[in-house]
Amino acid sequence: MAEFRYTARTSQGEQIGGAIEATSQDDALAQLRARGLQDVHVTHAPDVPGAPADDRPELGAATQPPAALSPAEASELAGHMAQVAATQLPLAAGLRAAAEETGSRRVAAALLWIADQVEQGRSLEDTLEHSGQLLPAHVTGLILAASRTGQLGEALFELVEQQQIARSLHYDTRGGLAYVAIMLLLAAAVLTFICYYVADVIRQMLLDFDRQLPMVTQALFWWRDYGILAAGGVALVLASLAVAYRVVAGRVRWERLLSSLPLFGTLWQSIAVADWAGLVSVLLRHEIPLPDALRMAGHGIGSQHVGSVSLHLADGVARGRQLSQLMFSQTAIPPSLIPLVEWGERSKTLSEAFRIGREMYGKRAVMRAALIQAVFPPLVMVGVGCIVLFVLFGLYTPMFNLIVDA
Incomplete structure (x- = not known):
């Protein structure tokens, strides 16, 4: 059994956190959801508090951002930022505390760099806009949009939960x-x-x-x-x-x-479409314009085939065409998703339509497997x-x- 740390929301909307023992991260997630908790984020508890000084990144203010993080590392960083936002700690202090907890040197370096920039007087938005390729475009875009609406913690919890669902699938x-x-x-x-x-x-x-x-x-x-x-x-x-x-x-x-x-192809397609629809749903829910959400999702999912289709759809929507009409000509998009998108366009609830699509194709992938x-x-x-x-x-x-x- 391993120990995991978590943050979540109760059914009454209260933000809570703690530790739980489980066989894996997915097992911990399942146990917490069985308790009725929502917006659950689970991370590995460090084996040893802190780390040797010579094995940690320098705390000095670096002028250049660290190297680009992998999708998994970016997801971990987003989870730490969500926890900091939920605890309402000062941002820089919370990021430094998170850097001490993480077991990844690259994630720790990124957290410390962001903390340094904030302590120098730069806003989080300005820091990320000048961070180069530190984070994937969809993570940066979501943080910027959520910061403007004051929903940073909620947005990042949703993003991390979506990525955990995708990994579990x-x-x-x-x-x-x-x-x-x-x-x-x-x-x-x-x-x-x-x-x-x-x-x-x-x-x-x-x-x-x-x-x-x-x-x-x-x-x-x-x-x-x-x-x-x-x-x-x-x-x-x-x-x-x-x-x-x-x-x-x-x-x-x-x-x-x-x-x-046959059979295997539809399985892989269902997984890719579920990942894409879930990410688009999260981005749209936090008021990112549809063309930008499609571009970010196109770069943010693992399937380059569906990602290239998402980029093509983004170009068409930016020129004023309806998303549902553009989807008819794309073989990578299952026809059964199009009526959902049409309903979302009519009712102005595209985010909800894509969320339903994610659940539908996620269940379909599990059934095919x-x-x-x-x-x-x-x-x-x-x-x-x-x-x-x-x-x-x-x-x-x-x-x-x-x-x-x-």
Whole structure:
């Protein structure tokens, strides 16, 4: 069990915080939500309070911002800023305290740099506008918008919660696919052992009798001598072609190809659309203009295919066209999302429409992953059983014939 720190809101709107023991961050999140808490943010508790002075960033006022943070690091920084905003501590002091708690040197350096700039008299908005690529565009944009409306803590809690939901969705689906992959690898290992070891022993015994082998036995030995190597060669060629296409065509076209695969393609598309819709919803809820929200979401999600579509939609909306009309021509956008967007445009509740879309496609992705996990293992077992019967029939038919002829 590990210890995690959390902040959350009660059903009465009261901001609370504390520590909880759980097996993982997702487990801690589930326990807190089961208590009826909202806007939950969970972080790892540091193993040792503080850190050695020579292993911490300098506290002096740096003039240049630190290197750009990764999406995961930016999410952690946003969580710390949300906690500082919720506790109503002075911003600079709260950021320095958060820097002492985090286990990431890069996040600590970013927090200390922002604290230095604030202590020098610069506003948070001005600091982030001159921070270069320190934070992803959607995080910077949300902080700037929320600072103007006085809802910084609430906005960052929503952003972190959205990213935790997205990570949980990825973990759940990958876990189901990993189970299927392990089943296939184990089946391949067992069949290879049978063909290369068991079949060899019986083959030598049959050859000693110098008799004509049945067709099924000849087919089995041909598969042992040439078929497995041929199948491996075909798999190697296909893998090489896939790698070459990924390198030459680029990530966007590669993701577009993956999304066209049966069953698996719709799973990946549902995950990407759920991530995108959730991020757009959070950005719109805090009064970021639609074109800017679409651009920020396009740069902020992991799928470059859906991200490029979001950037194209942003350009169209900026020219005065309706978002729902633009979405009709985009194959990356599921048709079932368009009526939701049309409803949001009519009722002026686009943020709510995208939130519903995130929930809908998130549940759809989980259901598809569960379907794959439920259907593929039995199919693999049936396939393995058929192959085992073929091997046994091929090996023991000539032995049965020998007994009958004797």
